[in-house]
Amino acid sequence: MIKVAVDAMGGDNAPGEIIKGAVDAVSRRNDIQVLLTGRKEVLEAELNKFSYPREQIQIVPASEVIETGEPPVNAIRKKKDSSIVVGMNLVKNGQADAFVSAGSSGAILVGGQVIVGRIKGVERPPFGALIPTEKGVSLLLDSGANVDARPSHLLQFARMGSIYMEHVVGIPHPRVGIVNVGVEEEKGNALVKETFPLLKECSDINFTGSIEAREIPHGGADVIVCEAFTGNVILKLYEGTASTLMHIVKKGMMSSLRSKIGALLVKPALKETLKSFDATQYGGAPLLGLKGLVVKTHGSAKAVEVSNSIIQCVTFKEQKINEKIQESLKTEKQDL
């Protein structure tokens, strides 16, 4: 039995979509158990709408909720009975293998580090965002955990990201690229120039060199390594540009009677193609390098993303990702 704690109170669509996602996950796998954290009465009422194997979903009461705007450090310290803190304590105490939340990124980040705790040797646990590309999906890390990183941090991101993409997403020998402003080796800022030769010497990753931002949507690398400020800019611009363009395309299609008729004919095919440009099938953003797994889904996550995130945790545990990360830290020591 793999046990996944799920924050039933976090995100824009809680608890409805979260619980629907949990029910869906247990219908897909009978060897998992979901522990929902949140207000007991609320969750019970919601769960009663579904039929599911009772022994696979359990409620762990948590009376408080951390809101998105709250200063994270304070929130984690003060709201001991919040759905996030209770869920993370389940991982810490070994009662759950992983924790999934659509709640406050800041609180998840802080809680992950201070409650769940880092694997010994991991300097900075990065957020790895799974972003859609023309070829499938890439892992962008650090996508927002710790700004102003050092070269040694980026090296660990590359190693942990490679392990994740190979064993959780299933891409053999994932190509690792470092975000840069050109592909020539003399290009870059101080951080990239210092990190580049270290990555080149890494024996256990498939480093393919610099990747320019324009190659990211084309799937130019499977693991995209960068400092968190850059990573967060990439992630947010990616989402913003995609939504703006789709908005413009829709506006264009609705602008005349002729185009409206055309839109009706185009819609099913377009929907099908755009579905391929969507990473939610791979689950949420893993916070890597912790004792246990913490996954952040979009704040707007619907049931399907929640369900996929739970399954993602199961694969993470089955593939012994943390054991593999520990192994790679040993290689790191030998390399130095």
Add this chain to the structure above:
Amino acid sequence: MIKVAVDAMGGDNAPGEIIKGAVDAVSRRNDIQVLLTGRKEVLEAELNKFSYPREQIQIVPASEVIETGEPPVNAIRKKKDSSIVVGMNLVKNGQADAFVSAGSSGAILVGGQVIVGRIKGVERPPFGALIPTEKGVSLLLDSGANVDARPSHLLQFARMGSIYMEHVVGIPHPRVGIVNVGVEEEKGNALVKETFPLLKECSDINFTGSIEAREIPHGGADVIVCEAFTGNVILKLYEGTASTLMHIVKKGMMSSLRSKIGALLVKPALKETLKSFDATQYGGAPLLGLKGLVVKTHGSAKAVEVSNSIIQCVTFKEQKINEKIQESLKTEKQDL
């Protein structure tokens, strides 16, 4: 007479589209003169295809061409008779007010600094890229000139960008935003945290605070200030995501007979709407803070972008932008 030197040999579509653009520009304004730099015979043969007021276009011979891949510092030093070096010398010697090129960004940047030279007091001339948004256009700077900037550089970007957007593009009191990973004041990396209070104290700009990357396509600020590594990532990702998405949309539309018929009906309206999401009407990317103006167009620029870039130089000169920049440097001194 305003004189604009134009590199007739730079970019993917030289000399054909460059010359077509020059001819178009002189047909729009009779108070300008274009000085084309490049191989005399080639340019003459090309010019003979058009009829235009002869006195408005002049060829200034240059026998060499700097290729995109060449190391810029070396190229500028060695290729004294290249279309870029000859064009920049025209600006330096006061024979031209501005220089437009679709050639090597690196060479344009180096040449701008060492041949044309900086305005006294300008620390680092930034590339300002004009990027399309839902609301019109924003100026992103520094979009790639000098990585690892200091707070004082960003302050100058904000000032010069404001002057440009107000007087060349025509946006009164342009909103200045600094790229950040959140809108709360405690967010950011070391550079942003240090720069933020300085921008807040600037009396001559309309600073509106942090802008998250996802707000850029929505037109969240008119002047978007950031360090060049981040700026270059934004610019390239923006272009890459837009082209990838349009490719996916087209693929979807062509995937069945039904959708193909729909695409025919949708096409004219879609084309019209997408035209609004295009910044080439505003010209190329100005390299700001030089004695004279240097404008870099896309390497793939067609005649319309070249023509608009020439007109952009005219406005720049007419609006006395460099005089205004010098004035603002005095304000800067008073502020310190």
